[in-house]
Amino acid sequence: MGKIILEMKNITKEFPGVKALDNVNLQVEEGEIHALVGENGAGKSTLMNVLSGVYPYGTYSGDIIYNGEVCKFTKIKDSEEKGIVIIHQELALVPLMSIGENMFLGNEKGSKNHVDWNKTYQEADKYLKMVGLTDSSHTLIKDIGTGKQQLVEIAKALAKQARLLILDEPTSSLNEEDSKALLDLMLEFKKQGMTMIIITHKLNEVVYVADKITIIRDGSTVGGMDCKKDVIDEAHIIKGMVGREITDRFPKRHDVTVGDISLEVKDWSVEHPIYAGRKVVDHVNFNVKSGEVVGIYGLMGAGRTELSMSIFGQSYGANIKGKLFIKGREKVLKSPREAINEGLAYVTESRKVNGLILSNSIKINTTLANMKDVSTNNVIDADKEYAAAVEYKEKLRTKTPTVEQNVGNLSGGNMQKVLLAKWMFANPDILILDEPTRGIDVGAKYEIYCIINDLVKEGKSVVMISSELPEVIGMSDRIYVMNEGRFVAEMPSDQATQENIMAAIIQSGKGR
Amino acid sequence: MKSMTLSGFVKKYTMVIALILVLILFVITTQGKILYAQNINNLISQNAYVFVLATGMLLCILTGGNIDLACGSVVCFTGAIGAVIMNRGGNMFVAVLVMLLIGALVGAWQGFWVAFIKVPPFITTLAGMYAFRGLSNVVLEGYAIGISDTLFLNVFGGGADCYIGDLFGGTDFNVLCVIVGVLIAAAIILVTFISRARAKKNGYTVAPFAGVLIKTIVICAVVVWLFYKLAQYKGIPTVLIWISIVLLAYSYITKNTRMGRYLYAVGSNEKATTLSGIDSRMPYFFAYTNMGFLSGLAGILTVARATQAQPTFGQGYEMDAIAACFIGGASAYGGEGNVFGVIIGAVLMGVINQGMSIMGIEANYQKVVKGLVLLISIIFDVLSNRKKS
Numbered sequence A: 001m002g003k004i005i006l007e008m009k010n011i012t013k014e015f016p017g018v019k020a021l022d023n024v025n026l027q028v029e030e031g032e033i034h035a036l037v038g039e040n041g042a043g044k045s046t047l048m049n050v051l052s053g054v055y056p057y058g059t060y061s062g063d064i065i066y067n068g069e070v071c072k073f074t075k076i077k078d079s080e081e082k083g084i085v086i087i088h089q090e091l092a093l094v095p096l097m098s099i100g101e102n103m104f105l106g107n108e109k110g111s112k113n114h115v116d117w118n119k120t121y122q123e124a125d126k127y128l129k130m131v132g133l134t135d136s137s138h139t140l141i142k143d144i145g146t147g148k149q150q151l152v153e154i155a156k157a158l159a160k161q162a163r164l165l166i167l168d169e170p171t172s173s174l175n176e177e178d179s180k181a182l183l184d185l186m187l188e189f190k191k192q193g194m195t196m197i198i199i200t201h202k203l204n205e206v207v208y209v210a211d212k213i214t215i216i217r218d219g220s221t222v223g224g225m226d227c228k229k230d231v232i233d234e235a236h237i238i239k240g241m242v243g244r245e246i247t248d249r250f251p252k253r254h255d256v257t258v259g260d261i262s263l264e265v266k267d268w269s270v271e272h273p274i275y276a277g278r279k280v281v282d283h284v285n286f287n288v289k290s291g292e293v294v295g296i297y298g299l300m301g302a303g304r305t306e307l308s309m310s311i312f313g314q315s316y317g318a319n320i321k322g323k324l325f326i327k328g329r330e331k332v333l334k335s336p337r338e339a340i341n342e343g344l345a346y347v348t349e350s351r352k353v354n355g356l357i358l359s360n361s362i363k364i365n366t367t368l369a370n371m372k373d374v375s376t377n378n379v380i381d382a383d384k385e386y387a388a389a390v391e392y393k394e395k396l397r398t399k400t401p402t403v404e405q406n407v408g409n410l411s412g413g414n415m416q417k418v419l420l421a422k423w424m425f426a427n428p429d430i431l432i433l434d435e436p437t438r439g440i441d442v443g444a445k446y447e448i449y450c451i452i453n454d455l456v457k458e459g460k461s462v463v464m465i466s467s468e469l470p471e472v473i474g475m476s477d478r479i480y481v482m483n484e485g486r487f488v489a490e491m492p493s494d495q496a497t498q499e500n501i502m503a504a505i506i507q508s509g510k511g512r
Numbered sequence B: 001m002k003s004m005t006l007s008g009f010v011k012k013y014t015m016v017i018a019l020i021l022v023l024i025l026f027v028i029t030t031q032g033k034i035l036y037a038q039n040i041n042n043l044i045s046q047n048a049y050v051f052v053l054a055t056g057m058l059l060c061i062l063t064g065g066n067i068d069l070a071c072g073s074v075v076c077f078t079g080a081i082g083a084v085i086m087n088r089g090g091n092m093f094v095a096v097l098v099m100l101l102i103g104a105l106v107g108a109w110q111g112f113w114v115a116f117i118k119v120p121p122f123i124t125t126l127a128g129m130y131a132f133r134g135l136s137n138v139v140l141e142g143y144a145i146g147i148s149d150t151l152f153l154n155v156f157g158g159g160a161d162c163y164i165g166d167l168f169g170g171t172d173f174n175v176l177c178v179i180v181g182v183l184i185a186a187a188i189i190l191v192t193f194i195s196r197a198r199a200k201k202n203g204y205t206v207a208p209f210a211g212v213l214i215k216t217i218v219i220c221a222v223v224v225w226l227f228y229k230l231a232q233y234k235g236i237p238t239v240l241i242w243i244s245i246v247l248l249a250y251s252y253i254t255k256n257t258r259m260g261r262y263l264y265a266v267g268s269n270e271k272a273t274t275l276s277g278i279d280s281r282m283p284y285f286f287a288y289t290n291m292g293f294l295s296g297l298a299g300i301l302t303v304a305r306a307t308q309a310q311p312t313f314g315q316g317y318e319m320d321a322i323a324a325c326f327i328g329g330a331s332a333y334g335g336e337g338n339v340f341g342v343i344i345g346a347v348l349m350g351v352i353n354q355g356m357s358i359m360g361i362e363a364n365y366q367k368v369v370k371g372l373v374l375l376i377s378i379i380f381d382v383l384s385n386r387k388k389s
Helices: A044-052 A076-081 A099-103 A117-130 A146-159 A176-191 A203-209 A234-242 A304-311 A336-341 A351-355 A362-374 A382-395 A412-425 A442-457 A469-475 A498-510 B006-012 B014-029 B037-046 B048-062 B071-087 B092-115 B121-140 B150-155 B175-201 B209-232 B238-256 B258-268 B270-275 B281-306 B317-327 B339-359 B363-388
Strands: A004-015 A018-029 A033-037 A060-066 A069-071 A084-087 A164-168 A195-199 A212-217 A220-226 A261-271 A279-289 A293-298 A318-326 A344-347 A430-434 A461-466 A478-483 A486-492
Touching: A004 A044, A018 A033, A018 A044, A018 A060, A018 A195, A018 A212, A033 A044, A033 A176, A033 A203, A033 A234, A044 A060, A044 A076, A044 A084, A044 A164, A044 A195, A076 A084, A084 A146, A099 A117, A099 A146, A117 A146, A146 A164, A146 A176, A176 A195, A176 A203, A195 A203, A203 A234, A212 A234, A220 A234, A261 A304, A261 A461, A279 A293, A279 A304, A279 A461, A279 A486, A293 A304, A293 A469, A304 A344, A304 A430, A304 A461, A336 A344, A344 A412, A351 A412, A351 B270, A362 A382, A362 A412, A362 B258, A382 A412, A412 A442, A442 A461, A442 A469, A461 A469, A469 A498, A478 A498, A486 A498, B006 B014, B014 B339, B014 B363, B037 B048, B037 B209, B037 B238, B037 B339, B048 B071, B048 B238, B048 B258, B048 B281, B048 B317, B048 B339, B071 B092, B071 B121, B071 B281, B071 B317, B092 B121, B092 B150, B092 B281, B150 B281, B175 B209, B238 B258, B238 B281, B238 B339, B258 B270, B258 B281, B317 B339, B317 B363, B339 B363
Parallel strands: A018 A220, A033 A195, A033 A212, A084 A164, A164 A195, A293 A461, A293 A478, A344 A430, A430 A461
Antiparallel strands: A004 A018, A004 A060, A060 A069, A212 A220, A261 A279, A261 A318, A478 A486
């Protein structure tokens, strides 16, 4: 057994009214990759914030012992001086600054009043090389993709002389390829003696990189696993996380009859709104039938969101060409309102940014897309609105004391339910779900899947966009594969495997 | 529902508490003069424009912290046009209609650029501030123009007879005024408890009974006391009716209509609002057009009170309106704020002005104090929000 580099003992952290952490213990050995897993809201991020000094010493109880000494961090700088560096889930980079400037932001090279740019960029290049990034450190952040941005974050951490690196959901916005590269990089760092803690929802990643696993549930540690000794598989971890066994991650659909084509898109092309002539969606054809779940799989940047937003009342893009048929009739939808009136709903990706009004109540969010049904002559009927919100809260089993609760206070899974409620209340026939389960835990995912099944049972059509292969395969009747703006394959789900979907993408890339 | 904690209470009613403290301070320093009937009457009449403009400004601020710098100039411009019409023998009703219409048109003009062309509101209205100030001068040819239409003055709060006369023939004490006050208090009680009972029947979460009771009693006491005071002077000033109509109407619009909801939604998350099928340009257009309309009304009240129009009228009014909104708890980022807050903000500003004037503090220092009050109230807001998150 190696040396214990970090020990967190009996950590308890309370927020007004909630005990976020309750006597949590964590032991990390030097030079290992330690995975921290648990459902959303279990307290993983809180624990790491305690460790890194985001919550200063004194606002929690318990001890942090790092390298044999008790640490009392009062700010993030304190922990960074010790070599503990956290990379947050939301990337903290300034888009209009160069890679080099970002890496040394707040930590500038040079003397007190003078920034030495030559040294900055030289150092930056050195660390970029370590993470395997070949871009110049003068490149602006906005010009590189999310995958590379994540690498810049890691390079930034290395530049701070990190000895213990904490990665909070590092792959949540990366595609499979970039995720794999990142995980391999972690394994490479491990060989060089770096200690790492990774928080992630993706259990295959845990199995791939972790040496040890600590499971947190409802603010307390419920178990640990040693990958060298125990047999680790996803089912074990899930059981630990949710406290029960989930036998089938994708609920089966019964008694669903697939009917006629409800939405058909022909020869659909969309150009980038700013860079004229750059095709973001390129001659796409697809259809979905009533009672059917159609999956659109593609990597980040494949043009899936752009496709769906351009369909949804031309909310994205310029020079949109192609034909759109709803129940066999050609339609031109010029605004989201027209799209909604034709029975379309687009459940947005990133619920916090384009989906919900976080500072408003569940009630207000629920009725936002269909205020017509709760008002007469433009005046809102408070009774009807309340009743509608309660109805959907109960239908979707949203966990909240009241529908007056602000959406911002809910967990990711419950937020997603409110977002679904909003669109279900608009009573659409065709729902386009963009990454409906991103960033939510296994239990909540299962509930979302059940809701999708209920929707198609009612004869509605569902288009599910996702970058999680198992989910697309497990939930869809039919799968379209999208890459670089084009649809490169279509297959029924019983013929779909991870291998042949990825093969389709790689094939299409070669053809260019 | 959990009962409210003390700190929660303080946070929710920070500005109300501040208002009470400031009032107590002035009662002490002015030996109670600030509560004289005439001073209370003046407080209302002098600040009428603040109530009206701040209500309009609230809607602009809700859309995302956007402000209208032009409203002071528009007040002057519409007032000037009205004065000229009446001065040339035009009918008062025509004058009023023209003033409101011109106000709304000016608002629509600005709203068009803000909403549909996406010119930043700050710049659009800065341009309007210059342009309409200039146009006011053009209309008035640089002179003051007097207004002698007594009906106009009486109805809109100018001259000596702009009060509701006493039907019961009281000379020193306006009995009608007190009766109206009591009736309003009764109406408040009735509405509050009927709606609470209905809410309870429908299974909504309702505020605890004791809290509602205390709140209602306090509000009713203030109302009755206010009307009692007004009765000791000359009765209900007509301008109070206009203020009340505006406040009630916009309280309803912001709370109960779809457009009201859109204003808040756009200010909180414009992307989500657009993707919910709401044309996000409409709230902007509505807010700015409406701001122009209310500037027209404020123009009417301003020239009526002064019984004339001058090219310098309305200067700094926009800032008073903005300050009242922010003191009243509107968020500088949009999506938060309400008409009740505007009332508190406007009254607080008025009390400070009035109190210091009675104390004989020089006008320059009054501005210093007003500036500090605005800053402190925002600091309070920022700090209490920080603790929340």
